[in-house]
Amino acid sequence: MSSSSVLYDHPGPRARIRNAVLSVVFGVGLVGLLWWIYSKFDEAGQWEGRLWKPFTETATWTQFILPGLGATLQAAAVGMLLSLAFGLLFAVGRLSERRWISVPAGAIVEFFRAVPLLLMIFFVFYGVPFLIKGPVTAFWAVVIGLTLYNGSVLAEAFRAGVRSVPGGQSEAAYAIGMRKSQVMQLILLPQAARAMLPIIVSQLVVLLKDTALGYIVAYPELLQRSVNDLSANYGNIIAAAMVVAVIYIVINSLLTALAGWLERRTGSQRIRVPKQTRSRTVDSTPEGGATVSEPQG
Amino acid sequence: MDVFTDPTNIDAYVSGFLWILKLTGASAVFALVLGVLLAAMRVSPVPVLRGFGAAWVGTFRNTPLTLVIFFCYFGLYSTLGLSLSDDLNRNIYWLGVIGLSVYTAAFVCEAVRSGINTVPTGQAEAARAIGLSFAQTLRIVVLPQATRSVVAPFGSILIALCKNATIVGTIGLIEASSVMKDLLNSYGNAVIPIFLVFAGTFAAILIPTGYFFGWLANRLAVKR
Amino acid sequence: MRMKRVAAVAAATTLALGLAACGGDGDGGSSSSGAKGIVGKAEGQKKLVIGVKADQPGLGLQTGSKYEGFDIEIAKIVAKGLGVEEGNIEWKTTVSANREPFIQQGTVDLVVASYTINDERKQKINFAGPYFIAGQDLLVKADSTLAGPEGLDGKTVCSVTGSTPAKRIQSDYPKAKLQQFDSYSKCLPLLENGQVDAITTDDIILAGYAAQDQYAGKFKVVGKPFSEEPYGIGLKKDDKTGCEKVNDILKAAASDGSYKAAWDATLGKSGKAAPEMDTTKLTNCGSV
Numbered sequence: 001m002s003s004s005s006v007l008y009d010h011p012g013p014r015a016r017i018r019n020a021v022l023s024v025v026f027g028v029g030l031v032g033l034l035w036w037i038y039s040k041f042d043e044a045g046q047w048e049g050r051l052w053k054p055f056t057e058t059a060t061w062t063q064f065i066l067p068g069l070g071a072t073l074q075a076a077a078v079g080m081l082l083s084l085a086f087g088l089l090f091a092v093g094r095l096s097e098r099r100w101i102s103v104p105a106g107a108i109v110e111f112f113r114a115v116p117l118l119l120m121i122f123f124v125f126y127g128v129p130f131l132i133k134g135p136v137t138a139f140w141a142v143v144i145g146l147t148l149y150n151g152s153v154l155a156e157a158f159r160a161g162v163r164s165v166p167g168g169q170s171e172a173a174y175a176i177g178m179r180k181s182q183v184m185q186l187i188l189l190p191q192a193a194r195a196m197l198p199i200i201v202s203q204l205v206v207l208l209k210d211t212a213l214g215y216i217v218a219y220p221e222l223l224q225r226s227v228n229d230l231s232a233n234y235g236n237i238i239a240a241a242m243v244v245a246v247i248y249i250v251i252n253s254l255l256t257a258l259a260g261w262l263e264r265r266t267g268s269q270r271i272r273v274p275k276q277t278r279s280r281t282v283d284s285t286p287e288g289g290a291t292v293s294e295p296q297g
Numbered sequence: 298m299d300v301f302t303d304p305t306n307i308d309a310y311v312s313g314f315l316w317i318l319k320l321t322g323a324s325a326v327f328a329l330v331l332g333v334l335l336a337a338m339r340v341s342p343v344p345v346l347r348g349f350g351a352a353w354v355g356t357f358r359n360t361p362l363t364l365v366i367f368f369c370y371f372g373l374y375s376t377l378g379l380s381l382s383d384d385l386n387r388n389i390y391w392l393g394v395i396g397l398s399v400y401t402a403a404f405v406c407e408a409v410r411s412g413i414n415t416v417p418t419g420q421a422e423a424a425r426a427i428g429l430s431f432a433q434t435l436r437i438v439v440l441p442q443a444t445r446s447v448v449a450p451f452g453s454i455l456i457a458l459c460k461n462a463t464i465v466g467t468i469g470l471i472e473a474s475s476v477m478k479d480l481l482n483s484y485g486n487a488v489i490p491i492f493l494v495f496a497g498t499f500a501a502i503l504i505p506t507g508y509f510f511g512w513l514a515n516r517l518a519v520k521r
Numbered sequence: 522m523r524m525k526r527v528a529a530v531a532a533a534t535t536l537a538l539g540l541a542a543c544g545g546d547g548d549g550g551s552s553s554s555g556a557k558g559i560v561g562k563a564e565g566q567k568k569l570v571i572g573v574k575a576d577q578p579g580l581g582l583q584t585g586s587k588y589e590g591f592d593i594e595i596a597k598i599v600a601k602g603l604g605v606e607e608g609n610i611e612w613k614t615t616v617s618a619n620r621e622p623f624i625q626q627g628t629v630d631l632v633v634a635s636y637t638i639n640d641e642r643k644q645k646i647n648f649a650g651p652y653f654i655a656g657q658d659l660l661v662k663a664d665s666t667l668a669g670p671e672g673l674d675g676k677t678v679c680s681v682t683g684s685t686p687a688k689r690i691q692s693d694y695p696k697a698k699l700q701q702f703d704s705y706s707k708c709l710p711l712l713e714n715g716q717v718d719a720i721t722t723d724d725i726i727l728a729g730y731a732a733q734d735q736y737a738g739k740f741k742v743v744g745k746p747f748s749e750e751p752y753g754i755g756l757k758k759d760d761k762t763g764c765e766k767v768n769d770i771l772k773a774a775a776s777d778g779s780y781k782a783a784w785d786a787t788l789g790k791s792g793k794a795a796p797e798m799d800t801t802k803l804t805n806c807g808s809v
Contacts, residue, residue, distance in 0.1 A: 007421050007439065008431040023345040030349065037377065044376045044714065050735065059585030114503035115496040116460035118474045123496075124482040125618075127488035130320045135622030140406065205359070206495075212361035216467060216703060218616035223363065229614070232576030232706040233584055235713075235735040238371055245364050252359035303530045371707075375714050385677060385698045469682070479683060 023222060041238075051236035055243055060230065063158035066149070068225030071249065075139060075221060076208045079146035083207065086151025091158035092184065105155075112152040117210055120145040125217040138219035150207050157199050161192030205255045209248065222247065298483045300491060309480075313473035314498060320393055320462035320472070325455055327398035330403020333440075339407050339410055342431060350406065357403035363466050366396035370468040386470060393465030402456050408450035412443035445517040452510025473498070522677035528678040539748055547641035549704025557759035559630045560668055561766075571596045572615035572629035579788045580635050588612045588699035593743065594783035597635040599754065602770030616704075617684065620708070621645045624755050631767075635726060637685065638804065647760055648753035648804050649767035652780070652797065656746025657686050658724035662712065662733060663738060667719055669745045669753075681706035686722045689748060713739065723750050732791045753804065756789070764806035773799045 011019060037163035041047060054060045073285075114280030165188050173183045215224040226244050231237040300306055339350035356391050357365065369392040373379045381391035395480055422437040463474040477495040531618055573592055574581035581592040593612075600610050613629050620636060623629045624646045637654070659678070661667045663688045667676070674696040681688040683703040690697055700717055702708060708720040709730060720727065724746050729739040754771075756763050774780040775798040784795035 007340055007425075009425055019343045022343045025686060026349070027345045028345070030345075040377050046376060057585070063585050070341070105425070105436050110504055110507075111496070111500050114456070114460075114500040114507070116463040116474060116499060118463040118466070119477060119496055119623065122474060122478045122481060123488070123492045126478055127492055129622070130481075130485040130488045135619075135626045137622070137628075138619060157723070198418045209359075209361040212363045213464070215363070218618050218703075221647065223361075225395060227367070228704045228706055229583060230584060232704075235706075235709060235733065237706060237710055239375065239663045241364060241367055241371070245368075248361060248364065249356060253355060256359065279409050371710065375711055375716055378714075385700060467703065475682070482683065 004297045011214055020251060032127050046076065046238055048164070054230065054234050054236065055239070064225045064230045064245075065222070065243070068220060068222040071139075071219065071225075072208070072211045072214075072221040075142050075211045075214060076204065077144070079143045079150065079207055079211070080204055082143065082147040082151040083154055083203070086147055087154025088189075090151065091162065094155065095162060095184075104231045106145035109152045109155045112148045113156070115149075116214055117145050117149050118216070120148055121213060121217060138214060138217045140222075141217050142214040142219050145213075146207055146210055148211075150203055151207075154203060157196055157203070159195040161199075164189045164195060194266055197266055198259045201255060201259040201262060205252045205259070208252060208255070212248075223292065300480060300487045302492065306480060309471070309476045310473075310494070313471065314474035316390065316470055316472040317459065317462045320390065320397060320465055321459040322456075323394045324458055324462070325403060327394065328405050328454075328458065330402035331398060331402035335402055335406035335411055336409035336413065337435060339406065340413060340435070353399075354403045354406055357400050358407070360375075360400075361398050362396070362461055363467055365400045366393060366464055366468055369393070369396040381427055389465070389470045392468065393462070393470060397458060397461060397465070400456060400461075404454050404457075405451070407444060408447050408454060412447035412450075413439055415446045418440045442448035448510060448517055449514035452507060452514070455510070456506055459503060459506075462500065478520075552800065559603065559763040562630060563600075563605050564663060567605055567607045568611065569600050569603065569605045570611045570613055570629045570633040571600065571622050572613045572620060572634055574616070574634045575614040575617060576633060576704060577726050577729055580726060581633075582729075583612075583614065589787065591653075591679075591725075591783060591787040592635060593634045594787055595754070595780075596631065598774050598779055598783060599631065599633070603766065603772065616680070620755060624757055627757075630756070633746050634755075635755055636755050637723075637750040638753035642755075643807070645758065646749050646755050647758050647763045647764045647807050648755060649667040649778070649806065650753035650771060650804065651727065651751035651797060651802060652754070652771050653752040654799075655723035655725045655752060656688060657721060657748040657750065659719040659743040659747045659777055660712065660727040660740050661719045661743060662715075663741050665718070665741075667743065669736050669743060670694050670697075670721075670747050673719065677716070678719045678721050679705075679717040680710055680721050681705060682732055685750075690721060709736070719743075722798065728788065728791065728793070732788075751802070761806050763809065764804070768803045768806065771798065771803065774798075775800050 009015070011181050045051075090105050090109050094103070094109060096102045121141050124136055124144045125138060128136050162184075164194065169187055169191070170183050173187045178186065192268045211219075211221055212223050218224060226240040227237060231240045232260075248251055301310075333349045335353055338346040339354075341347060352415055370389070373395065374381075374388070374392055380388060382388040420438055420442065424434040429437065463472055466472045466475040473495060477491060480491050484491060555708055557565070559569065565609055573590075573596060575583035575587055575588070577590065577592075580590040581588060582590050597607055597610070600607065613623070615623055615629065615632060615634050620632050620634060621642060624632055629689045635646075636642075637655075642648070659667065659673075661669065667673070670690075670693070673690070673694050675698070677698040677700055678690060680690065680701065682703055687699060687701055690699055700708075700711070703720060704724065705720065708717065711717045712720055713736070720730075724744070727742045731738060731742055754767055756767070771780075774783075780798055781795040789795055
C-alpha cells in the first residue's frame with residue numbers, strides 16, 4: 001500500500017490543482033453515468049414500489065431469501081470441508097517420493113484444475129445417475145463439483161505451503177530420528193497450515209461464489225429462491241438480483257477482510273517456493289494471492 | 298461410441314468450443330486493457346480514481362460471475378436496451394464478453410497491483426529523482442518490471458477465464474457445457490466418454506497453457 | 522512461537538468444526554422406506570410429502586409461507602382421499618429437472634407439478650391421472666398479431682433450456698429464433714420489454730402468468746395449442762396400488778364437484794370454465 005505513494009511525489013500546488021481537476025472531471029462523468037443508468041431504469045419502471053415492496057415483508061425473507069442463503073452456506077460449508085480433506089490428501093500424495101502415488105495424484109489435481117466447474121456439476125447431476133442407476137441430489141452435484149475443483153486448488157496451495165517450510169526444519173526432524181510420516185504430521189503440516197490459513201479463507205470466498213452455479217441444477221440456493229421463485233410472484237427479477245448481489249458482496253467482503261486480517265496476524269508470511277526446487281512457477285505464484293486472484297465463477 | 302459419429306453432435310461439439318474460445322479471446326483482450334487501467338487508477342495520486350478502482354474490485358471480485366452475466370443480459374440489454382447485434386447468439390456473445398471482461402478485469406487489476414508492489418521502491422524513487430512524472434514512472438520504469446512478475450498470475454487468470462466462459466451458457470448461448478448437458482441427457486449409455494471428451498478438451502487446452510505461462514514466468518523472472 | 526502455532530491450528534480446527542456443524546442437517550425430510558407405497562404411508566403416518574412447483578402462478582406458486590394453485594388443490598384432494606389432513610401435507614418445491622429423482626429416491630411421495638405423462642418418464646416412475654390436458658401454446662403481448670406457431674418465422678421466442686416445448690420449436694419451426702433460459706420467470710421481463718416476441722410452453726402455465734397482477738392486461742395467450750400434454754400425478758414405479766387408488770380419488774373428484782371447485786378457486790378465477798375430466802383416459806398404472 002505504502003509503496004504506491006512512492007510512485008509520485010508529494011503533490012505540490014500545481015499537482016494538487018491538477019488532481020482536483022481530474023477528480024472533478026472523472027467524478028462528474030461517473031455521477032453522470034450512474035444518473036443515466038438510474039433514469040433509464042426509472043423509465044423502464046425498475047424502481048417502482050411494487051417491485052421493491054416485497055423486500056419489506058417478513059415472508060420474503062423467512063420463506064425465500066434466508067432459506068436460500070442457508071442452502072448456499074450449507075453447500076459452501078460442506079464443500080469447504082471436503083475440499084480441505086481432498087486438498088490435504090492430494091498435496092501429501094503429490095509430495096510423496098513414491099512415483100506411483102505422486103504421478104497419479106499430480107495428474108488428478110492438474111485435470112480437475114483445468115475442467116470448468118459447470119462441466120463437473122452437469123456430469124454429476126445428469127451423467128452419474130446413469131452409472132449408479134439411481135438419482136444424485138442437486139446438493140451433492142454442487143458439493144462434489146466444488147470439492148473436486150477447490151480441493152485441487154487447495155492441494156496446490158498446501159503443496160506450496162509445505163515446500164515453503166525451510167528445509168532445515170525437516171532435516172533437523174530427521175536428525176532426531178523422526179519417521180517421514182512424523183515429519184509431515186508434526187513439523188511440516190502444522191507450519192504450512194498456519195501459513196495457508198489466509199488462502200483457505202479466500203478460497204472460501206471463491207467457493208461461496210461458485211455455489212451460485214447450483215441454481216442451474218435447481219439446488220434451492222440464494223439465486224434460485226430469489227431470482228427464480230420470488231420473482232415468479234412479483235415479476236421483480238432485477239430487484240431480486242440486486243438484493244442478492246448486495247448479500248453476496250457483504251458476506252464475501254467480510255470473508256476477504258478476515259483473510260487479510262489472518263494474513264497480517266500470521267506474520268504476513270508469504271508462501272514462497274525456493275526457486276531451484278520448484279517444477280514450474282505457476283504452481284506457486286509468488287504472492288499468497290495465487291488462489292485469491294483465481295477468478296473462478 | 299455412436300455419440301461421436303453423428304455429424305450433428307460433432308457440429309455441436311465444435312461450435313460449443315468455438316464459442317468458448319471466442320469468448321475467452323475477446324474477453325482476455327478487454328479484461329487486460331481494463332485491468333491495467335484500473336490498476337493505474339488504484340495507484341494514482343487522484344483520490345476519486347483510487348476509490349473507483351477499489352470499488353470496482355470490491356464489487357466484481359465478491360459477486361458471483363453468474364450474477365454479473367445475468368446483469369449484463371437483464372440490465373444492459375433488456376432494461377437499458379443495449380443491443381450489440383441483431384443476431385440472437387451474437388448479441389448474447391457480446392453481452393457475455395462484457396460480463397467476463399468487467400469481472401476478470403478486477404482480478405487483472407489486483408494481479409498488476411501486486412506486481413507493482415514487487416518492484417523495489419528504490420526504482421520508483423530513482424525515477425522520481427530524475428524528474429519523471431507519475432505516468433512516466435509507471436510506464437517506463439515500474440510497469441515493464443511488474444509485467445515480468447505478473448506473467449504467472451495472468452496465466453491463472455486466463456485459465457480461469459476460459460473455464461468461466463461456460464457460464465455464458467446460463468443466458469442461452471449453446472457453448473460447450475450446454476452441449477455436453479444435452480448429450481448426457483440423450484446418451485445415457487455413454488456418459489463417461491462424453492464427459493471425458495469435453496473435460497479432456499478443456500484439459501488439453503488449459504494444462505499446456507498453464508505450463509507455457511510457468512515456463513514464460515521462469516524465463517522472464519527478474520533475478521533479485 | 523509454539524503457542525501461536527498451536528493457536529493457529531486450533532483456530533483452523535474450530536473453523537472446520539464450526540462449518541461441519543452448519544453442514545450437519547443435510548438432506549432430511551425423506552420418508553422411511555415406503556415399502557407399502559403411499560396408501561400404507563398415509564394410513565400409518567397420516568402424513569404425505571408432495572412435490573409441487575413453486576414458480577408457476579395459477580398452478581403451483583409459493584407465496585410467502587404457503588403454496589397455491591390448481592396443482593396444489595388437486596394434491597389436497599388426493600391427500601384427503603388417502604386420509605391425510607391438509608395440515609399434515611409437507612410441500613416440497615420441485616423443478617422439472619428433479620421430479621423423477623425426487624420420486625425415485627423417496628424425497629417426495631407424490632408429484633403434482635404440471636407433470637406431462639410420457640413414455641420416457643413411465644420407464645422410471647408411475648403415473649396416475651391425467652387430471653388435465655394442456656397443450657403447447659404461445660404467450661404474446663396483448664397487441665400482438667402473432668396468431669400461431671406458423672407466424673414465428675424470424676421471430677424470437679423464449680423457453681426453458683432443453684424443455685419439450687423448446688425442442689418442439691427447434692424441430693418443427695426451425696426458422697424461429699430461440700432464446701433459452703432455465704426458468705420461464707426470466708422470459709417474462711423480456712416479453713414485457715419487447716426483446717422476445719413470444720414465450721412458449723403449456724397453455725395453462727402461460728395463462729397463469731398472464732393473469733398475474735403485475736402483467737394484467739399486458740399479455741395474452743394465443744389460444745391455438747399445437748401439442749397435447751396430459752398432466753399426471755407421479756409416484757414410485759412399483760406403487761401400483763397407490764396409483765390405482767389415486768385414480769379412484771380423481772374419478773370421485775370429477776363426479777362430486779370437488780374437481781370443479783379446485784378449478785374455480787384457482788385458474789377459473791380468470792373466468793375460464795372448468796374443463797371436464799375424461800375419466801376414461803386415466804392410466805392403467807403400468808399394467809400391461
